[in-house]
Amino acid sequence: MGRLLDSIDDPASLRTLSYAExxxxxxxxxxxxxxxxxxxxxxxxxxxxxxxxxxxxxxxxMFDSPRDKITWDVSHQTYVHKMLTGRKDRMATIRQYxxxxxxxxxSESEHDAFSAGHAGTAxxxxxxxxxxxxxxxxxxxxxxxxxxxxxxxxxxxEAMNHAGHLGLDLIVxxxxxxxxxxxxxxxxxxxxxxLRVDPLYRNAKVELGNVVEHLPLGRAMWRxxxxxxxxxxxxxxxxxxxxxxxxxxxxxxxxxxIHELEGTLDAIKKVRQKPVLLHVLTEKGHGIxxxxxxxxxxxxxxxxxxxxxEPGAPVAGPSxxxxxxxxxxxxxxxxxxxxxxxxxxxxxxxLAPVHARHPGRVFDVAIAEQHAVTFAAGLATQGxxxxxxxxxxxxxxxxxxxxxxxxxxxxxxxxxxxxAGFVGDDGKTHQGFIDTSFLRCLPNMVVxxxxxxxxxxxxxxxxxxxxxxxxxxxPRGAGPGAPAGLPMKEIPIGKAEVLHEGSxxxxxxxxxxxxxxxxxxxxxxxxGVDATVVNARFAKPLDExxxxxxxxxxxxxxxxxxxxxxxxxxxxxxALLSDHQLAGSFLGALTMPDAIVDHGPQTTMRAxxxxxxxxxxxxxxxxxxxxxPEMRPxxxxxxx
Numbered sequence: 001m002g003r004l005l006d007s008i009d010d011p012a013s014l015r016t017l018s019y020a021e022x023x024x025x026x027x028x029x030x031x032x033x034x035x036x037x038x039x040x041x042x043x044x045x046x047x048x049x050x051x052x053x054x055x056x057x058x059x060x061x062m063f064d065s066p067r068d069k070i071t072w073d074v075s076h077q078t079y080v081h082k083m084l085t086g087r088k089d090r091m092a093t094i095r096q097y098x099x100x101x102x103x104x105x106x107s108e109s110e111h112d113a114f115s116a117g118h119a120g121t122a123x124x125x126x127x128x129x130x131x132x133x134x135x136x137x138x139x140x141x142x143x144x145x146x147x148x149x150x151x152x153x154x155x156x157x158e159a160m161n162h163a164g165h166l167g168l169d170l171i172v173x174x175x176x177x178x179x180x181x182x183x184x185x186x187x188x189x190x191x192x193x194x195l196r197v198d199p200l201y202r203n204a205k206v207e208l209g210n211v212v213e214h215l216p217l218g219r220a221m222w223r224x225x226x227x228x229x230x231x232x233x234x235x236x237x238x239x240x241x242x243x244x245x246x247x248x249x250x251x252x253x254x255x256x257x258i259h260e261l262e263g264t265l266d267a268i269k270k271v272r273q274k275p276v277l278l279h280v281l282t283e284k285g286h287g288i289x290x291x292x293x294x295x296x297x298x299x300x301x302x303x304x305x306x307x308x309x310e311p312g313a314p315v316a317g318p319s320x321x322x323x324x325x326x327x328x329x330x331x332x333x334x335x336x337x338x339x340x341x342x343x344x345x346x347x348x349x350x351l352a353p354v355h356a357r358h359p360g361r362v363f364d365v366a367i368a369e370q371h372a373v374t375f376a377a378g379l380a381t382q383g384x385x386x387x388x389x390x391x392x393x394x395x396x397x398x399x400x401x402x403x404x405x406x407x408x409x410x411x412x413x414x415x416x417x418x419x420a421g422f423v424g425d426d427g428k429t430h431q432g433f434i435d436t437s438f439l440r441c442l443p444n445m446v447v448x449x450x451x452x453x454x455x456x457x458x459x460x461x462x463x464x465x466x467x468x469x470x471x472x473x474x475p476r477g478a479g480p481g482a483p484a485g486l487p488m489k490e491i492p493i494g495k496a497e498v499l500h501e502g503s504x505x506x507x508x509x510x511x512x513x514x515x516x517x518x519x520x521x522x523x524x525x526x527x528g529v530d531a532t533v534v535n536a537r538f539a540k541p542l543d544e545x546x547x548x549x550x551x552x553x554x555x556x557x558x559x560x561x562x563x564x565x566x567x568x569x570x571x572x573x574x575a576l577l578s579d580h581q582l583a584g585s586f587l588g589a590l591t592m593p594d595a596i597v598d599h600g601p602q603t604t605m606r607a608x609x610x611x612x613x614x615x616x617x618x619x620x621x622x623x624x625x626x627x628x629p630e631m632r633p634x635x636x637x638x639x640x
Contacts, residue, residue: 003028011060011084011111022258026053029080030288032091045076045102047285048147051177051255055280056080058261059143059173062269068141069113069129073122073150075104077175078112085111095425097600103429117429118397119344119367120153122146123172127159130168141171141269148176149344152366157245163275164246170275171268172247175255177284242277251279256286320456320474321418323484325350327457328387328416330488331464332361337385338464341365343372343398349389349418369394373401373413380411385464388413392420392432392473399438406469407442413470414463415439420449420473421512421562422606427599432473433592436510437567439471440540446470446493447540449511452482455537461488475512475562477602496543502530505587505620506550506557510536510569513560513590516606519613524620531620539569542576551577551585558587558620560611565591587623590616 004021005028007013017025033049057080059070065085072078082100083091087109093099104112114125126144133140150156151174163170242249250268253260261280268276318326328351331338344367346352355362365372369390376386390398395417406413420432439447446463449472450456456474463470499514500521509517514535521531532554534546539561550557557577559570570589577586590611597605606612610619 005029005032005083005088008084008088010086011065014057014061014084019259022054022057026057026258029053029083032083032088033079034288045079046288048077048177049079050288051282051284051286052077052145052175053080053286054256054258054261055145055173055175055282056084058258058265059145060084062262062265063141063143066110066113068143069126070111070143070145071114071122071126071129072104072116073144073146073156074119075116075122076102077145077147078104081111082109085109095427095599097604098598101427101599102425103427115429117426118394119147119150120155122150123156123159123163126170126172127163127166127168130163130170131166134169142169143171143173145173145175148174149367152344152368154368154370160242160245160247160275160277167246167273168275169272172275172277174251174277174279175282176252176279177282245275247275247277249277249279251277252281253279255280255282317478317481318453318484319350319478320453320476321348321350323453323456323479324389324416324418324460324474325354326484327460327488328389329354329357331387331461332358335385335464337383338387339363339379339384340387340389341372341376341379342389343367343369343394345389345391345394348391349416351389369398370401373398373415374405376413377401377405377409377411380406380413381409386413387416387460387463389416389418391430392417392435393423393430395435396438402439402445402469403442407444410444410468412467414460415469415471416460416463417471417473419476421475422597422602423476423599424602424605425599428596431592431597432475433562433564433597435471435473436539436561436563436569440567440569440572442469444469445540446538448472448493448538449536450474451480451497451509451511451514451535451537453479453484454482454486455491455535457484457486457488458491459537462491462493465490466493473511475602480515491537494538494541494543496537496546497535498532498546499535500531500533502532503554504530504556505624506532506534506554507616507620508534508536508547508550508557508559508573510539510559510561510563512562513611516611516613516616517560520616520620523613523617527617527621529620529624536569539572542572544576547573547576548580548582551580551582555585556587556624557585558590558616558623560590560616562606562611563592564594565589566594588619590619 004025030050030053033046063070079094087100090100095102101108103117105115106112116122122144123146126142130142133142146156239249248271250264253264255261264278268278328340340351340354340362342349342351343365346355346364351362365375372388376388379386395415417435419430420435423430423432436447439445446466446469448459450459459472463472499518507517507521517533521533524531532550557573559573561569563569565571568591570591574583574586577583592609607615
């Protein structure tokens with residue numbers, strides 16, 4: 001007998017199934033998630049998807065996608081949705097190069113109503129869709145699925161406030177699993193968690209249900225029983241919080257009971273005169289004991305998926321995140337002024353063990369990047385030295401705070417940006433390609449990037465010693481393997497480092513690109529091209545004396561960075577040379593394209609965009625060819 005899942009090609013296929021068949025299908029989906037997506041495809045978000053299987057099935061049975069619009073906050077929990085909307089045969093490619101995205105992506109399917117990757121956006125998008133529907137005189141439903149972690153994002157509450165003000169026909173489903181990636185923090189999450197564990201609510205709900213089952217079925221008695229149940233819920237659930245936004249509240253209900261989910265969804269579909277919030281309780285990792293027991297680590301599905309007898313993956317050196325976290329811990333222990341701040345990313349930034357050791361010095365402010373930066377600014381006004389540990393992509397959300405609250409006041413806040421440059425399988429919404437540009441334009445801001453692990457530690461220490469705004473960017477994954485335990489030392493701000501002297505061309509790398517420039521110089525040397533290699537260290541302030549000397553002495557300067565061209569490090573160098581009538585010595589800037597870059601392994605993407613060693617060498621040869629006619633077209637690239 002074949003699997004039920006094999007017969008599901010679109011959401012309409014679900015509507016003929018019995019509840020017994022749906023339960024069997026849910027089990028098959030969980031098995032498929034584990035075995036196919038993670039064992040074969042490798043990686044991805046596991047626990048969050050295991051937790052929304054029944055909810056996704058119910059949504060696609062009760063709503064008519066793509067006519068009805070379903071937006072998914074963050075959207076890393078859309079794997080089941082993808083399976084049910086014609087993509088199950090490609091699930092083994094998820095987050096793989098040229099494969100399916102790990103997030104909702106309208107370019108993949110008309111069922112993906114809105115692209116996502118950051119938290120807190122789904123309700124805002126849904127409000128826009130609902131208003132557009134009403135303006136066009138249409139009558140489809142609009143549903144936003146939001147995790148309780150994303151509800152700590154101010155943007156989500158702003159959107160709810162607007163929806164309530166408009167009295168929109170809109171459904172918001174609060175998927176409450178008590179976690180985003182790590183356990184949620186804050187008063188809102190704490191109140192939701194009280195309900196999940198309150199035995200009074202759980203036991204009373206069961207007992208009341210038993211009583212109602214034995215009551216006469218008269219309308220008056222049913223109304224009385226319903227009022228009793230509602231009164232009991234209102235004593236324990238923060239109903240008024242949601243009602244004050246203008247929403248009608250339903251729940252909480254069991255997010256793993258398809259029958260209960262569908263009954264409730266059917267009821268709230270009929271409420272068209274105001275927005276509705278449905279509170280659904282789910283378990284992250286549900287149905288797979290290993291994932292449910294460790295939902296933080298199984299958020300990514302690979303760590304416990306290795307089958308018996310399989311060889312382990314090669315053990316790389318410590319990641320930049322780990323090196324950063326260790327350095328932060330040392331600084332906290334050496335200097336009572338040092339504190340660390342992160343926005344719901346204790347695990348991702350490597351700070352979880354530091355927080356465990358120094359809970360009063362490491363602050364997780366929830367999904368609130370704008371608050372994180374201004375909170376750090378407040379700390380700095382009182383003589384502390386805050387380090388804001390944040391992904392490059394998420395600092396975009398706190399940019400106004402960087403400008404208004406840090407830079408204008410010239411406060412000593414350190415912005416430590418992880419995942420700068422290519423981020424691998426997280427893809428287009430998480431690429432860290434614009435931070436150099438938006439920070440370089442700010443007065444008072446120092447913009448730096450280390451070439452390796454040792455320099456990361458030194459730059460972090462330099463930021464602590466600096467009396468003003470300081471930023472450093474570093475990539476995802478392990479570094480070149482430089483010693484990560486040496487004593488930290490201060491680096492003169494604005495001072496670059498010459499790694500190799502040459503006479504034909506100067507390769508100036510910024511951050512992770514320096515290691516590729518070193519390797520590119522070796523390739524070029526085999527072709528008779530003698531390259532100087534420079535570790536820029538700073539995009540602002542620039543080492544003006546060195547770069548002007550290179551332009552005058554060598555006459556051929558090439559910059560390399562994992563950032564867009566506009567406003568990047570290379571443009572800064574070109575502007576400097578132009579100011580001194582030396583623009584002709586600037587051969588070019590190897591940067592990220594003016595385009596949205598999809599997901600793929602970092603090594604693959606660097607090669608594709610010519611910022612790996614081979615690509616740099618090939619591009620340099622092309623740039624030099626007018627000056628070196630003896631170098632035949634294609635000669636170098638054929639030998640690489």
